[in-house]
Amino acid sequence: MTSFHWAIAGIWGLLILASVIVFVISKRSEKDVSELVQRTQSWWVMIGIFTVAFLVSPVISIIVFGLISFLALKEYFSMIPTRRADRRVLLWAYLSIPIQYFWVYDSYYGMFAVFIPVYMFLFLPFASLISQQTDGFLKSVGTLNWGLMLCVFSISHAAFLITLPPVTDGGAGGPGLLLFLVFLTQFNDVAQYTWGKMFGRHKIIPGVSPNKTWEGFLGGVGTTFVLAVFTAPLVTPFSLGHAAAIGLIIPVTGFVGDVTVSALKRDLGVKDTGSLIPGHGGILDRIDSLTFTAPIFFHFTRFFFY
Numbered sequence: 001m002t003s004f005h006w007a008i009a010g011i012w013g014l015l016i017l018a019s020v021i022v023f024v025i026s027k028r029s030e031k032d033v034s035e036l037v038q039r040t041q042s043w044w045v046m047i048g049i050f051t052v053a054f055l056v057s058p059v060i061s062i063i064v065f066g067l068i069s070f071l072a073l074k075e076y077f078s079m080i081p082t083r084r085a086d087r088r089v090l091l092w093a094y095l096s097i098p099i100q101y102f103w104v105y106d107s108y109y110g111m112f113a114v115f116i117p118v119y120m121f122l123f124l125p126f127a128s129l130i131s132q133q134t135d136g137f138l139k140s141v142g143t144l145n146w147g148l149m150l151c152v153f154s155i156s157h158a159a160f161l162i163t164l165p166p167v168t169d170g171g172a173g174g175p176g177l178l179l180f181l182v183f184l185t186q187f188n189d190v191a192q193y194t195w196g197k198m199f200g201r202h203k204i205i206p207g208v209s210p211n212k213t214w215e216g217f218l219g220g221v222g223t224t225f226v227l228a229v230f231t232a233p234l235v236t237p238f239s240l241g242h243a244a245a246i247g248l249i250i251p252v253t254g255f256v257g258d259v260t261v262s263a264l265k266r267d268l269g270v271k272d273t274g275s276l277i278p279g280h281g282g283i284l285d286r287i288d289s290l291t292f293t294a295p296i297f298f299h300f301t302r303f304f305f306y
Contacts, residue, residue: 065159066101072151085131116153157298176235195219224251257292
């Protein structure tokens, strides 16, 4: 087995251990832990899907991320107020997803980097003004473009990692980098949630996310930092310094992504972006941290190694 396969096996081992712990807690605790049980069951499904995508084909992995972007954008559009005149504009936004992911598949970084933030940014306002309805035009254009950047452009950076070749210093190439990013991002979410539940006392940003605490944030950062340093040699070409840097960058940017989507939900008056994943809410609830960590991690990696 390669180091990449050992890393995947390790993730499954952690999931099995977590499932056993949750089972014991559910049997002994007098508190309602149904949400924790649902979250664990959902993790089995999500990790199963990602494992198949990783091991079968890079193309399948890219398609999976394209589907994630579609579902996230669909949830986003279902939450925000839209005008009747924007229906055709929404169609153009959806059609940009396969085009963006084609640039990923083709490893065409030039078009990948400018298609949504430049061409779609300029095209969507034009498509919107064709209806000749100017009421709410600025708000509509702003929210549509922001959703496209968040749900499609940001997430497509994770998919683009798959196309990166191995470097001379070692590592598992693109799949290893993607595994490292997704694992640390999601682990950080779990770590911050767990530390916050156990020791959380001091609110960090109560006006946006009342459940976030300094204890949870710092505990998650510390735990993710240690995990990044120890796992980076398995699947990445990172030196100790690179691993340490990214071990701090991922939990901090992941936290910012989490609270940014929380601010969006609070503004719209909704608890979750959807109900597709039991115990987690919607797709956008699950990838909120990844919307920030993916582009930062991608460009960090590209700057130092490609």
